[in-house]
Amino acid sequence: MFRQVPVLPVVVPLAAAVLAALLWSLARRGRLSVPRAAVAVVLCVYAAGVLANTVFPIYLDKPVSSEPWTNGVVVVPWTPYEVADAVMNVVVFVPLGFLVPLLVARVTWWRAVAVAAVVSLAIEVTQGVTAHLLGGGHVADVHDLVFNVVGGALGYAAFVAVSRVPAARALVSRFRWHDDALDPAHAAQPEPVRG
Numbered sequence: 492m493f494r495q496v497p498v499l500p501v502v503v504p505l506a507a508a509v510l511a512a513l514l515w516s517l518a519r520r521g522r523l524s525v526p527r528a529a530v531a532v533v534l535c536v537y538a539a540g541v542l543a544n545t546v547f548p549i550y551l552d553k554p555v556s557s558e559p560w561t562n563g564v565v566v567v568p569w570t571p572y573e574v575a576d577a578v579m580n581v582v583v584f585v586p587l588g589f590l591v592p593l594l595v596a597r598v599t600w601w602r603a604v605a606v607a608a609v610v611s612l613a614i615e616v617t618q619g620v621t622a623h624l625l626g627g628g629h630v631a632d633v634h635d636l637v638f639n640v641v642g643g644a645l646g647y648a649a650f651v652a653v654s655r656v657p658a659a660r661a662l663v664s665r666f667r668w669h670d671d672a673l674d675p676a677h678a679a680q681p682e683p684v685r686g
Contacts, residue, residue, distance in 0.1 A: 493551065493552055494552050495548045496547065496548070496550075498543050498547045498548075501547075502542055502543045506538065507535075509538070510531055513534070527668055529666070530666050534594070537587070537590070541614070545617075545629065546614070546618065546621060546629070570634075576634070576635070577634065580635050580639050580642060582642060583639070584607055584611065584638075584643045585642045585649065587606070587646060588603055588642065588643035588644060588647040588648070589647070589650045591603045591643075591647065592650050592651075592654075593650075593663075593668065596669035600647060603643060603644065604644050607640045607642070607644065608639075608643075610639075611640060611643075614635075615631040615635060615636055
């Protein structure tokens with residue numbers, strides 16, 4: 492059995508450092524509040540969980556693979572792929588799609604999808620590199636990328652749906668890291684010109 496890089500001693504301090512940086516950034520901008528701090532905590536726990544489950548295990552003493560890089564990468568779409576994997580990849584990225592508009596001003600559907608795509612691509616590239624160089628336990632798969640993006644889009648759609656409910660809009664705005672006035676989805680519509 493090969494020795495592994497321990498997950499918790501890596502992921503927990505990293506998440507704590509990111510949380511401290513986020514809280515410091517909010518405080519410096521005069522935006523720190525309990526709801527926004529809660530979003531920072533959720534973001535860090537979510538990111539730590541995704542990192543722990545998509546990058547690890549990383550092996551310490553497994554011999555470097557002499558096989559081609561392509562053995563650890565699936566780039567041809569619509570090859571055999573488990574339905575359970577598809578569902579899991581969608582579900583894992585729904586929170587990201589919901590978090591993005593809480594964190595960033597002026598998020599559109601396309602920007603939310605782009606964030607999900609970039610994050611998923613970073614994960615897949617990391618998986619491909621660790622599988623080849625460190626004997627990582629994951630395969631980089633284009634299907635994961637596709638279904639992660641679907642999950643991010645669904646999360647953003649859920650955020651938009653919740654934000655359109657008048658009673659929920661005020662609550663959601665307390666968790667946002669930016670002013671609602673800057674968000675075109677919630678900006679007041681101009682009066683129509685008559686005459």
